[in-house]
Amino acid sequence: MPQCPHCMTEIPPDATICTGCGARQGAAIPKTVIFVGALSLPFILIAFNFLFRGDFIGVLVMLPLIAMFLGLAAVLFFVLRGKKSGGQAWYR
Numbered sequence: 425m426p427q428c429p430h431c432m433t434e435i436p437p438d439a440t441i442c443t444g445c446g447a448r449q450g451a452a453i454p455k456t457v458i459f460v461g462a463l464s465l466p467f468i469l470i471a472f473n474f475l476f477r478g479d480f481i482g483v484l485v486m487l488p489l490i491a492m493f494l495g496l497a498a499v500l501f502f503v504l505r506g507k508k509s510g511g512q513a514w515y516r
């Protein structure tokens with residue numbers, strides 16, 4: 425039987441709520457999505473740097489890059505969410 429990662433109680437395979445601590449099972453966010461989303465962070469920081477310096481052309485150059493990575497992360501999230509490889513996680 426699978427174990428709850430929070431309290432180590434054994435959980436029936438078809439259960440969605442832990443009988444030990446009440447954690448709920450939900451779709452895990454795939455690591456690929458987190459990775460692609462994280463790739464946009466440096467560009468967001470660079471865009472803010474341009475913004476503070478008043479360089480709006482720099483901001484305009486960075487925006488499509490940020491949108492591309494966030495958009496890709498969103499697409500991957502919806503594509504991978506339903507698959508088994510995405511897996512399930514327990515949330516408390």
Ligand SMILES: [Zn+2]
Nearest residue numbers: 428431442445
């Ligand atoms: Zn538990």
